[in-house]
Amino acid sequence: MENCQRVSGPSFCEDVKVQRDLRLGFLACDPAVKYRNYAVNVFNESLFAESKENGALWVYDLRKPGSSAEKLVIQGFNGPFHPSGISIAPSVRDATSTRIVILAVNHVPFEMPRIEVLYYYHARKNLVYKKTIVSEHFYAAHKIMASSSPSVHQIDDTPSFFVTNDHGFNLTDWRREYEEKYSLPAASLVYYDARADKVQEAVRWLQMPSGLVEFNELPGSFWIAQAKSGSLDLYTNNMTVSPEHHGQTMLSVDNGEPITAVWPRLKNEATLPTGMVIVGIDSDPESKNMVLVSQPKWDAYVQLARERLNQDQDQDQDRIESKSTRTGFVISVAESYGVRYSHSSIELPPKRSGRYSYHYLMVSHDGSEFGTPSGIAHAGVDDKKMSRVLVSGQYERGFLDCNLRRPNDMLNKPRRYWNPERGTVEWLLRAVKRTFL
Incomplete structure (x- = not known):
């Protein structure tokens, strides 16, 4: 993997995020993940409860490429900690980086x-x-994403946030079996308002959402990655059109002042098929690109999860890993420009007509060295126009630090084009595929 290097330290990492101001990467890792892979319905609650080792967050200094990540011990926390998703608050009230607020999904x-x-x-x-x-x-x-909403807890700086439910029913619901068997679109996205201290559903009927990013060109809009449908879906917030229908007056939990909590109601406006099982997504606010990491062999990945669940805990881990199924990974870049709504009153910037959605395959690997991706984080673009990304691996030792560059011969060739008025995807030419590994 000449464009990627494996960084040592953590293992079994499910998510990764970057704090760009301080050039720090944070990873959520848990050795008990093999007992609780709920996303693919492979789990054993009894073995999970008996697991003695907690998960942890790790920090990686991006200014020292290749250096080992450091494990963080949570002070003042005594309960079990098994994180699957993390997010970093976009800012704090005093506009300094001395204290970073981190949100973690704990199982x-x-x-x-x-x-x-x-x-x-x-x-x-x-x-x-x-x-x-x-x-x-x-x-x-x-997975979880901190919102840029101004509704931030006035005392402890907890941001409002979105959480993806990868299924529509919990583990004890009999309908969960049918949802998994027939890949029913029953999952959801929920929103937590920090000042109201309440949660409401924002989107339903999703197919295993694996992450979301804000779409800066349209305030209150998001790209949601769906693993089972293999698509990126643009959702716009209807409250920008009629906020009076989504507001709820109440007393805030932080200082007791009357507030109006505005609950997002997201509506699907565009779809970009990728043909891959997307397991992680992030965006670069400067280039406005989205980076995706995908699982090209889903059935093999599910088989690997079952192998890890059923393995003898006393067996040698190196031998197990050498014999396990390898599934590979794909890193790609998606770009999207311009929107025209023929049925919406949303005001758009001038000279915007139609949506051009590009999807580039940047890295493809067979899994011989790294094969169970679970998350991706964009770390910015350097002076040489190379994008830097971190990739976490659910059943891997360490994680990847990669540099990506789009080949020059890709810049002037036609790519995938989506016409929102027709509501279908037209393939003018196949996306140019370039393999770096």
Whole structure:
């Protein structure tokens, strides 16, 4: 993997995020993940409860490529910690980076997932527990994204956030079996308002959402990656059209002042098929590109998850890994420009007509060295126009630090084009595929 290097330290990492101001990467890792891979319905709650080792967050200094990541111990937290998704608050009230607010989805045996609010102090490399947020709406929580909404807790700086439920029914519901067997679009996206301390559903009928990013060209809009449908879907917030229908007046939990909590109601406006099982997504606010990591062999990945669940705990781990099924991974870049709504009153920037959606395959690997991707984080673009990304691996030792560059011969060739008025995808030419590994 000449464009990627494996970074040592953590293992079994399910998610990764980057704090760009301080050039830090954060990873959520848990050795007990083989007992609780709920996304593919491979789990054993009894073995999960008996697991003695907690998960942890790890920090990686992007200014020192290839250096080992450091494990963080959560001070003031005594319960079980098994994270699957993390997010970093976009800002704090004092506009400094001395304290970073981190949100983590925590899975507790025989209980619903919950959200842990943590503080990271960079100067001391100190991670401190602040509080836990629970809700019945987190029944199948997997990934999380802090919102840029101004509704931020006025005392502890907890941001509002979105949580993806990768299934529509919890583990004890008999309908979960049918949802999994027939790939029913029953999953959802929920929204937590930090000042109201309440959760409501924002989107339903999704197919295993694996992440979302904000679409900066349209305020209140998001791209949602769906693993089972293999697509990126653009959702716009209808409250920008009629906010009076989505507001709820109440007293805030932070200072008791009257507030109007505005609940997002997201509507699908565009779809970009990728033909791959997307397991991670992130965006670069400067280039406005989205980076995706996908699982090209889904059936093989599910088989690998079952192998890890059924393996003898006393067997040698190296031997097991050498004999396990390998599934590979694909890194791609998606770009999207311009929107024209023939049925919406949303005001758009001038000279925007039609949507051009490009999807480039950047890296394709057979899995011989790294094969179970679970998340991706964009770390910015350097002076040489190379994008840097971090890739976490659910059943891997370490993670990847990769540099991506789009080949020059891709710049002037036609790519995938989507016409929103027709509502279908037209393939003018196949996307140019370039393999780096």
